[in-house]
Amino acid sequence: MFFDDERSNRLRPQILTELVGEYMNDAERAKLYGLPETTRIRQRAKIxxxxxxxxxxxxxxxxxxxxxxxxxxxxxxxxxxxxxxxxxxxxxxxxxxxxxxxxxxxxxxxxxxxxxxxxxxxxxxxxxxxxxxxxxxxxxxxxxxxxxxxxxxxxxxxxxxxxxxYDEEYIASEVERVRTENERRRALAEERGDAPSWGAPAGEFTPES
Incomplete structure (x- = not known):
């Protein structure tokens, strides 16, 4: 049973948009909502x-x-x-x-x-x-x-x-730390034959590895 009043008719398009959006990936969902194409919006998020x-x-x-x-x-x-x-x-x-x-x-x-x-x-x-x-x-x-x-x-x-x-100098030092560590992890992962296509590999990577 659906109401046919001003409030219900105003809300219905948004309800249907959210329902359809549940069957899309995060980039498709962003486009459906009219957000920038570089936006990623995950399941069950609501605007x-x-x-x-x-x-x-x-x-x-x-x-x-x-x-x-x-x-x-x-x-x-x-x-x-x-x-x-x-x-x-x-x-x-x-x-x-x-x-x-x-x-x-x-x-x-x-x-x-x-x-x-x-x-x-x-x-x-x-x-x-x-x-x-x-x-x-x-x-x-x-x-x-x-x-x-x-x-x-x-x-x-x-x-x-x-x-x-924190200032820009602190952020720059953190960028250097993370990139260096991720490079080390990717090199070790490549030796094992399980390098990721992007980012850093998961798992334990001790300095002695």
Whole structure:
């Protein structure tokens, strides 16, 4: 049984899009949602009010993530959103407190969220309405972000707070460390005959290997 009212007819296309999207890969799903072709959006991820989402190139959205863009949501390029992460841009708190939590309540509050470029948002993170996360920030898994996050910082906890700040020199040293280690692992894997087609091979690779 389907309702034939304004709200149902407005929501139906998004419901059908999500249903069809479950049978696609992450790149096909991004195209279906009208996202940049370099975007990868995994299964069960949901975008609320997709017309209000601005997202840059080369972003990744994990399984089960919910991106509420009803109040405006901007995600910069090369940013990853972890699995089952929740981003809120609206709140019905006051509507609940006053027993006015009906559809179309004028006590729904909306505030935009901005997530900068080059950010890593871990899994199971909650980002509250009105928050700005600066460029190149890292949010550790299971964190609740209730206030702005400075650029080039690592935050964690509930509520999330800054644990580390890093500059370009630190990132460059980490790039060198990881690339050197991955090169070593690939060379060892090739000797074993199991080199991966890309990235670094899995498994234990001790310095003595």
């Amino acid at each position: 609320v009010s997709p017309d209000n989402l601005k997202i840059g190139e080369h972003c990744w959205i994990g399984e089960g993530a919910v991106l509420d863009a009803s109040g405006g949501l901007e995600i910069g390029e090369h940013t990853s959103i972890g699995l089952n992460t929740l981003v809120f841009t609206h709140s019905s708190w006051l509507a609940n407190m006053t027993l006015q939590n009906h559809s179309g309540s004028d006590l729904i509050e909306r505030k935009p969220v901005r997530i900068g470029k080059g950010c890593f948002i871990g899994g199971l993170v909650v980002i509250m309405a009105g928050v700005t996360i600066g460029d190149f920030a890292t949010v550790q898994p299971n964190s609740v972000v209730a206030k702005d996050v400075p650029a080039r910082s690592l935050v964690a906890g509930n509520p999330a707070r800054v644990f580390q700040r």
